[in-house]
Amino acid sequence: MANLEVNIGNLQLKNPVLTASGTFGYGEEFKDFISLDRLGGFIVKGTTLNPREGNDYPRMAETPAGMLNAVGLQNKGVDYFITHIYPRIKDIDTQIMVNVSGASIADYVAVCEKLKVCDKINAIEVNISCPNVKQGGMAFGTTCAGAAEVTAAVRQAWDRTLIVKLSPNVTSITDIAKAVEAEGADSVSLINTLLGMAIDVERRRPMLSTITGGLSGPAVRPIAVRMVWQVCKAVNIPVIGLGGIMNGRDALEFIMAGATAIQVGTANFIDPAVTVKIIDEINGYLDRNNFKSLSEIRGII
Amino acid sequence: MQPIDTIDRDIMKKYCLDFTVVNNEAIHELYSLLTLTPSDSSTSLPDILPGQFVQVRVDNAETFLRRPISVNDVDRDNHTLSLLVRNAGEGSRWIMNRRQGDTVNLMLPLGNGFGNIAESDNRPLLVGGGVGIAPMLYLGKCMSLQHRVRPAFLVGARSASDVLQLQSLQQWGDVFVTTEDGTMGEKGLVTASSVWNEEWTTVYCCGPAPMMKAIAQICKKKSLPCKVSLENMMACGLGACLCCVEKTVRGNVCVCTEGPVFDTADLTW
Structure with a gap:
């Protein structure tokens, strides 16, 4: 049994396997299939200051080796999370992180301020990369100035671990990563979904009510691995890699590209127990190759 | 059991x-x-x-x-x-x-399923259009075996050859058929069936959305409770991805966990 422990800033994870926001609900949805305490952590659904109804149906389209979604940050708001959901999940022995979204900088800060009462939430992931909302979201994440401004404001309000989730829908993701690192982010996670589109040719209509949506699944993995590799070379903070990870082999690709931890997203929809299998597969790989810890293979490319 | x-x-x-x-x-x-x-x-x-x-x-x-x-x-x-x-x-x-x-x-x-069958629900009508008949067989069987209620099935199909599982349905209840070409039962859509002249306690329905909406309208006029089973596109089926939502009087909800069966009074149809 190799040592799978990793640190993201001050945050200790028992293993590098996290779940991607928006693909794992609040953890509870998966408790019949896995022991949640086996995970390195899970990141709950994107949370905003006020409740959001999200976009109209249809919000999803299956695509080659992946899917498009346009959920649009449907959630019941941070107050509901704190009052109703947090008490049910707070005692799970894993790191629970909240993905924070906002339409304005003030929104992001307000959500962080409110989350401070949750003493088991040791980290937040700031979402500046959602492609499915009109305001905020990706608008902040596509310029260095916007990304830096959100990060600086949140950093003032939140002294626990701060992860910033980056959009791949940019010319240079390394520039954005460097900008958020300079403003005090403890880590960056990448990639969020790629902006995509699909058309129902028979009906001559877009597949999604919003026309465009975010592409995820193994179709995006080579792009994600490349971006993680580039960002790992450009920043000194730990990088969390995600994008189409379906098994342990895929996860190891990200780690060899330099990622400290990984997130499993869309794969949870196909196999609700995939996260635990990935942990076992990473461990099996390390044992088979006589590696004592992940640091022996991290960033070797 | x-x-x-x-x-x-x-x-x-x-x-x-x-x-x-x-x-x-x-x-x-x-x-x-x-x-x-x-x-x-x-x-x-x-x-x-x-x-x-x-x-x-x-x-x-x-x-x-x-x-x-x-x-x-x-x-x-x-x-x-x-x-x-x-x-x-x-x-x-x-x-x-x-x-x-x-x-x-x-x-x-x-999913939630059709829910408990009330004792007063002693004249249920189970409507299936096309493959929408699928959940009605098991529902009718449970009504018959566990509630000692003999349900009526109303099956809608294009043609006689598209009427599925007729004998299985007849085991548990009376079956009424409508076909669009008149090759079996009454000619026309399920909404035109003469069964609507009879008294029912609840209507259970699964089929194409236009059919379910039309039946919801009939039930509304008759003040009949109506439950429909939706088949919105889904990814996870567990309430995690929030892709399969339906608009209800309490906002967007997941069909996979709050449904697939809804009381039409809760929908915005």
Whole structure:
């Protein structure tokens, strides 16, 4: 049994396997299939200051080796999370992180301020990369100035671990990563979904009510691995890699590209127990190759 | 078998299990009836309520996500469940092509089901259009066996050859048929059937959305409770991805967890 422990800033994870926001609900949805305490952590659904109804149906389209979604940050708001959901999940022995979204900088800060009462939430992931909302979201994440401004404001309000989730829908993701690192982010996670589109040719209509949506699944993995590799070379903070990870082999690709931890997203929809299998597969790989810890293979490319 | 009314849906455990195909009957050029049993003989068939569904894992290169399929029947004595599958694309074709002895991974039981049957609901009408008849067989069977209520089925199809599982339905209730070309039963759509002249206590309905909306309108005029089973496109089936939402009087809700069965009074139709 190799040592799978990793640190993201001050945050200790028992293993590098996290779940991607928006693909794992609040953890509870998966408790019949896995022991949640086996995970390195899970990141709950994107949370905003006020409740959001999200976009109209249809919000999803299956695509080659992946899917498009346009959920649009449907959630019941941070107050509901704190009052109703947090008490049910707070005692799970894993790191629970909240993905924070906002339409304005003030929104992001307000959500962080409110989350401070949750003493088991040791980290937040700031979402500046959602492609499915009109305001905020990706608008902040596509310029260095916007990304830096959100990060600086949140950093003032939140002294626990701060992860910033980056959009791949940019010319240079390394520039954005460097900008958020300079403003005090403890880590960056990448990639969020790629902006995509699909058309129902028979009906001559877009597949999604919003026309465009975010592409995820193994179709995006080579792009994600490349971006993680580039960002790992450009920043000194730990990088969390995600994008189409379906098994342990895929996860190891990200780690060899330099990622400290990984997130499993869309794969949870196909196999609700995939996260635990990935942990076992990473461990099996390390044992088979006589590696004592992940640091022996991290960033070797 | 535990009476279904005593099962608390909120604490029903969900499973992800391999099943073995016991039988695959092509009952029509477009439909197959698959009978499945847990592959591990020491695993018992999970409890399943009428109207609940399974997520079938499709292992081919052309598709990516699981396919939600409603449970057509459950046979406790033989530890089997059956799925009535319509050829609607690559995913359902893959399922239809499974042969006896093949393994299929299912996530189950999912969704709320049709709910408890009230004692006063002694004249239920179960309406199925096309493959929408699938959940009605198991619902009618449970009504008949556990509630000693003989339900009526109203089956809508294009033509006589598209009327599915007629004999199975007749085992549990009276069956009325409408066909668009008049080759069986009354000619026309289910909405034009003469059964609407009779008194009913609740209408249960599954089929194409325009059909369910039309039936919801009929029920509204008659002040009849109406429950419909929706089949919005889904990814996870567990309430995690929020893709399959339907607009209700309390906002967008997941069809996979709050549904697939809704009281039409809760919908914004």
